[in-house]
Amino acid sequence: MRNTYQAPVLDEPDLTTGDLELEERHSLRRVAGLSTELTDITEVEYRQLRLERVVLVGVWTEGSVEDADNSLTELAQLAETAGSQVLEGLIQRRRQPDAATFIGRGKVDELRDAVVASGADTVICDGELSPSQLRNLEQQIKVKVVDRTALILDIFAQHAKSKEGKAQVELAQLQYLLPRLRGWGESLSRQGGGAGGGGSGGGGVGTRGPGETKLETDRRRINQRIAKLRREIKAMRTARDTKRSRRQASGTPAVAIAGYTNAGKSSLLNRLTEAGVLVENALFATLDPTTRRTSAEDGRVYTLSDTVGFVRHLPHQIVEAFRSTLEEVADADLVVHVVDGSHPDPEGQVSAVREVLGEVGADRIPELLVINKMDAADEETVLRLKRAWPDAVFVSARSGSGISELRAAIAERLPRPPVDMRILLPYSRADLVARVHRTGQVLQSRHLDDGTELRVLVDERLAADLEEFRC
Numbered sequence: 102m103r104n105t106y107q108a109p110v111l112d113e114p115d116l117t118t119g120d121l122e123l124e125e126r127h128s129l130r131r132v133a134g135l136s137t138e139l140t141d142i143t144e145v146e147y148r149q150l151r152l153e154r155v156v157l158v159g160v161w162t163e164g165s166v167e168d169a170d171n172s173l174t175e176l177a178q179l180a181e182t183a184g185s186q187v188l189e190g191l192i193q194r195r196r197q198p199d200a201a202t203f204i205g206r207g208k209v210d211e212l213r214d215a216v217v218a219s220g221a222d223t224v225i226c227d228g229e230l231s232p233s234q235l236r237n238l239e240q241q242i243k244v245k246v247v248d249r250t251a252l253i254l255d256i257f258a259q260h261a262k263s264k265e266g267k268a269q270v271e272l273a274q275l276q277y278l279l280p281r282l283r284g285w286g287e288s289l290s291r292q293g294g295g296a297g298g299g300g301s302g303g304g305g306v307g308t309r310g311p312g313e314t315k316l317e318t319d320r321r322r323i324n325q326r327i328a329k330l331r332r333e334i335k336a337m338r339t340a341r342d343t344k345r346s347r348r349q350a351s352g353t354p355a356v357a358i359a360g361y362t363n364a365g366k367s368s369l370l371n372r373l374t375e376a377g378v379l380v381e382n383a384l385f386a387t388l389d390p391t392t393r394r395t396s397a398e399d400g401r402v403y404t405l406s407d408t409v410g411f412v413r414h415l416p417h418q419i420v421e422a423f424r425s426t427l428e429e430v431a432d433a434d435l436v437v438h439v440v441d442g443s444h445p446d447p448e449g450q451v452s453a454v455r456e457v458l459g460e461v462g463a464d465r466i467p468e469l470l471v472i473n474k475m476d477a478a479d480e481e482t483v484l485r486l487k488r489a490w491p492d493a494v495f496v497s498a499r500s501g502s503g504i505s506e507l508r509a510a511i512a513e514r515l516p517r518p519p520v521d522m523r524i525l526l527p528y529s530r531a532d533l534v535a536r537v538h539r540t541g542q543v544l545q546s547r548h549l550d551d552g553t554e555l556r557v558l559v560d561e562r563l564a565a566d567l568e569e570f571r572c
Contacts, residue, residue, distance in 0.1 A: 155180055156215050157190040158208075159227035160198045171446050175413065176227045176249060178363075183255050188219040202241065203234045213242040225252055229416070232281045250277060250416040257419065265337045272330040273422035275323050282319055334422075341429075352540045352560045353394075354403040354515045357430040357466075359458065360439035361450040362410030365473040367391075368498035369439060370407045373508065397512035400538040406433070413453045420460055431463040434516050438470050442486060442495070443477035469494065469514055471507060476500050517542060518557075520564040525572045527552040533570075536563065 157176050161169035169192050177187045193208045202209050203226055216224065223245045224238070230248040238246045254277060257270045358366045374393040392406040406429055420427070430436060438454060440447050451470075458464050470493040472486055483495070494510050496503030518541050526533050534553060537543060541559035548554075559567065 153185060153223075154188055154219065154221045155185045155223045155225050156188055156212065156219060156221045157225050157227065158204060158212055159190070159192045160204060161192050161194045162197055168446070168449070171449070172227055172413070174445075176225060176252075179249070179252050179256065179412075180225055183252060183259070185223070188221050189215050191215065198228060198234075201234065202237050203228065203230055204238075209238070209241050216242055216244055223247065225249070228414075235281070249414065250418070253412070253416055253419065265334065265341075268330050268333050268337070269422040272327060272334065273416070273418035275327050275330070276418045276422070277416070279320065279323055279327075282316055282323075352518070352562065354401070354435070355406065355433045356403055356435045356437055356511060356515075357406045357408055357433035357463075358437045358439060359408050359430050359454060359463075360410065360471075361441060361444075361454055362412050364410065364439045364441040364444075364450070365498045366407050366410065366439045369437075369471070369473065369496070369507075370405055372498050372501065372504050374405055397515065398508070399512065399542055401512070401515060401542055402539045403434075403511075403515055405437075406430075411454045411457045413449070415453075415457055420457060424461060427457070427461040427463070430458065431461050431466065433463075433466055435511065435514050436463060436466045436468045437511065438468050440470065440472050440493075441474050442472040442482065443474040447472070447486065448489070467514060469510055471496060473498055475502060518560045518563075520559050520561060521556070522559060522564060522567060523554070523556045523572055524567050524570040525549070525552050525554050526567075526570050530570075533567065537567075 157173055157180065159169065159173045159176065173190050173192060177190065180187050191204075191208070191212060193204050195205065199205050204212065212224065215221075221244065224242060224247075226238075226246065226248045228248060229250045230238070230246070235246050235248070254270070254274050258274065261267045261270045358370055360366050370391065370393065374395045392404050394402055394404055396402045408427065408430055409423060436458070438451070440450055444450060455464065458466075470490050472490070472493050472495045474497060475483060475495050476497040476499055478486075486493070487495070494503060494507045496507050498504075521544075530552075534555075537555065537557050537559060541557050541563060543555055543557050545556040546553065554572070557567075
């Protein structure tokens with residue numbers, strides 16, 4: 102159940118961009134029974150989800166019982182975010198998933214009974230299933246089966262807003278779909294072939310021969326679409342790289358906010374910059390990155406970027422498709438790693454995020470660990486996390502607790518310009534004074550009769566412009 106708080110107001114409040122997106126998202130909930138099949142690839146069964154009533158099933162191969170329960174609980178949250186009603190969850194203890202049906206034969210019978218008893222129309226498996234596992238399991242339990250990867254892709258497809266985000270999601274979906282194509286009935290018939298001879302039943306000159314199946318046609322069309330999407334994303338990446346180069350040339354430090362999905366990254370961005378971006382108590386509410394400029398107490402300007410959330414076993418299709426976006430984190434000067442302190446397994450969240458950061462080369466970037474949602478964590482958990490991460494900053498984006506300490510911690514870790522100068526700027530060069538405050542660090546300042554005397558730390562480019570004013 103989602104709890105929403107609305108402060109009493111006398112007049113209509115000014116809606117932020119995030120408020121409008123949230124209103125739109127809630128007004129477009131799925132209607133039971135309507136098809137969500139792809140329309141641009143005909144007669145191909147794609148694992149698009151029509152989730153109304155689902156049963157979850159997981160295979161516990163390692164870790165503790167608590168780890169297995171947490172994984173299935175997260176799968177339930179993902180399913181609910183996709184628009185479903187979770188009816189039941191089953192877990193089987195095995196050394197490894199069954200090669201044919203993911204779960205063992207006896208568990209398949211139990212799962213079929215649970216589906217019949219609950220009236221479920223879909224089964225969601227907590228893992229990525231092979232095409233044969235999906236097919237075999239469907240044949241035995243007689244309802245649609247989807248895996249964790251398809252579920253996450255479906256959520257991404259619902260939440261992507263920007264052109265780049267939509268292209269990245271479609272690319273990931275098609276890469277997932279390609280090995281799972283299945284033809285039905287006449288879709289396996291040959292296209293363009295003919296018997297030849299006598300003109301009876303033939304396709305005419307140039308069309309006789311074996312032709313290709315509808316399945317082969319679909320595969321070829323999807324490969325063509327994948328190639329086109331990769332070209333489009335590459336072009337968008339060039340534009341992103343150009344913007345990044347401009348920022349780096351200006352000397353403005355970049356801070357990236359990363360973390361597990363629903364850890365409160367967008368809420369923190371709003372607290373720190375008043376960005377007004379979408380905030381929702383749902384997994385993967387934010388897919389399109391948002392960047393805002395803000396400043397430290399000493400006047401140094403830096404950028405803060407909100408990025409897509411991570412999750413355990415994030416599908417490799419997502420990591421690959423969103424690589425250009427995730428590389429924004431790798432090019433940052435500081436990573437603010439946000440952790441949900443109220444989650445049952447925050448340590449597991451940290452490990453999952455760091456694993457993905459390593460995949461995109463961001464594990465070498467300085468990291469500031471921020472434990473969020475302290476207002477929702479119990480005292481025992483807070484003490485345990487403070488012992489585990491003594492250098493972390495503990496905050497609540499909802500209440501504002503710890504935000505000033507977070508600002509100070511970010512400012513302390515921002516890269517400092519390398520050139521130390523003492524200069525005397527005439528009052529007519531207020532533009533240079535503003536530039537020093539914006540891109541450098543002012544250590545000392547005093548006003549004299551003939552100008553402003555400053556001791557500053559600046560980069561080499563600005564130091565060259567200030568050289569004539571050195572004193």
